[in-house]
Amino acid sequence: MDRDFWHRKWASNEIGFHEGAANPLMLAHAGRLGLSAGSRVFVPLCGKSLDLHWLLSEGYRVAGAELSRIAVDQLFADLGLTPGVRQAGELLHYRAPDIDIFVGDIFCLDSELLGRVDAVYDRAAFVALPESMRTSYAAHVTHLAGRAPQLLICYQYDQALMNGPPFSIADEEVRQCYGQAYALTLLARSEVAGGFKGRFPAVEAVWLLQ
Numbered sequence: 001m002d003r004d005f006w007h008r009k010w011a012s013n014e015i016g017f018h019e020g021a022a023n024p025l026m027l028a029h030a031g032r033l034g035l036s037a038g039s040r041v042f043v044p045l046c047g048k049s050l051d052l053h054w055l056l057s058e059g060y061r062v063a064g065a066e067l068s069r070i071a072v073d074q075l076f077a078d079l080g081l082t083p084g085v086r087q088a089g090e091l092l093h094y095r096a097p098d099i100d101i102f103v104g105d106i107f108c109l110d111s112e113l114l115g116r117v118d119a120v121y122d123r124a125a126f127v128a129l130p131e132s133m134r135t136s137y138a139a140h141v142t143h144l145a146g147r148a149p150q151l152l153i154c155y156q157y158d159q160a161l162m163n164g165p166p167f168s169i170a171d172e173e174v175r176q177c178y179g180q181a182y183a184l185t186l187l188a189r190s191e192v193a194g195g196f197k198g199r200f201p202a203v204e205a206v207w208l209l210q
């Protein structure tokens with residue numbers, strides 16, 4: 001998945017991954033991240049997710065990284081916020097009270113620019129990347145977050161039935177990518193209602209990384 005793939009998706013509004021409400025698994029399990037008012041949650045590959053709206057409404061601060069400026073413009077419009085925008089190295093930094101979004105390749109983001117992170121919420125980010133990128137993505141996010149706890153949601157399905165993204169992630173891969181830096185707890189496995197894209201069975205696995 002190169003950058004053009006995602007830019008094309010946003011340009012043609014082919015964003016089937018975007019959910020029309022806050023993610024139920026996040027709502028069910030975010031409590032395990034030990035957040036308190038003012039905690040800053042990093043959402044890698046955030047798109048224009050309504051999960052960010054929910055995090056803000058709960059009194060948390062949000063930082064995100066997203067390749068597409070279309071997505072981030074829509075995110076701020078949906079939030080009813082007018083961001084300040086500045087160039088930050090190779091990235092654009094969109095900011096408004098309690099929210100910072102870094103627009104560009106997440107691999108250009110460093111921990112100094114990102115700032116304090118109390119937790120990471122990863123939905124449709126790790127699973128959006130091909131296997132060849134996932135090890136370096138996991139290491140990068142772990143480093144950016146200073147090993148802050150993470151809530152990670154992964155799909156599991158028969159990869160022979162569909163090319164990703166989203167990709168199917170075996171438990172073993174989560175352990176390989178994150179097991180050195182974190183203690184891992186599998187919080188839940190949840191059947192995707194009606195199957196994946198209505199075509200075949202799939203499960204979502206929710207991991208807590210501490």
Ligand SMILES: C[S@@+](CC[C@H](N)C(=O)[O-])C[C@H]1O[C@@H](n2cnc3c(N)ncnc32)[C@H](O)[C@@H]1O
Pocket residue numbers: 003006007017018019044045046047048049065066067068071104105106107123124125128165
């Ligand atoms: C499957 S979408 C998920 C978006 C969001 N997490 C959600 O739940 O709706 C993956 C997102 O990652 C973004 N993306 C892909 N590669 C990226 C990269 N290298 N750096 C930053 N964002 C990237 C894409 O533009 C896309 O919006």
